[in-house]
Amino acid sequence: MTRIPKDFFLRSDVVKISKELICKKLVTEINGIRTSGIITETEAYRAPEDKASHAYNNRKTERTKTFFAEGGVAYVYLCYGIHNLFNIVTNKADIPHAILIRAIKPEEGIDEMLKRRNKSKLTPALSVGPGSLSQALGITRAHNEIDLTGNTIWLEEGIAIKSSDIEACKRVGINYAEEYVHKLWRFKLKNSVWTCK
DNA sequence: TAGGTGATCTTG
DNA sequence: AAGATCACCTAT
Secondary structure, three states: OOEOOHHHHHOOOHHHHHHHOOOOEEEEEEOOEEEEEEEEEEEEEEOOOOOOOOOHHHOOOOOHHHHHOOOOEEEEEEEOOOEEEEEEEEOOOOOOEEEEEEEEEEOOOHHHHHHHHOOOOOOHHHOEOHHHHHHHHOOOHHHOOOEOEOOOEEEEOOOOOOHHHEEEEOOOOOOOOHHHHHOOOEEEEOOOOOOOO
């Protein structure tokens, strides 16, 4: 399977890249176990101007410094004390763009994903929602800043789709973001059960 | 529909 | 040093 190269992530239009990520494949190989899924939902975060981003106004702290790395690395942080949220940093160094991966449709290593999630049946609850997908793929904060063209977490060409198969909507959980609340920077695969409500 | 959970950031 | 906040999930 063809891997997505570094150049893909270095481009400047994070909203466009978010849309292009739909139906690409996200793969992890952790402790020798390979798991993967087709990306079905993403959200773009476009700091410095985006008030929803942790890096709004170029805010730079211990946590947000990962945003300022060159594109093609992971930004993973703990949300609500429980959930590891996986993002992909894009654009060149010092431009804090990132894409939150919100849902996948499981492909390989489904048994391992069920085990990690403590589930017995293959349902959307396994890997829909940003916290759930990270747990299913075994992604934790230990993977923050990891290179996404390496051999732990990477992306591959997935399924070819048309632009019209993708639906754009508002991002969730960012009611503090004022005018940026309304940006259509969330992308979903249309008519898929593997997306958030 | 509410509560859990803890890192992170802001305020004093 | 303490309190508020938070890109969510699960079970009633």
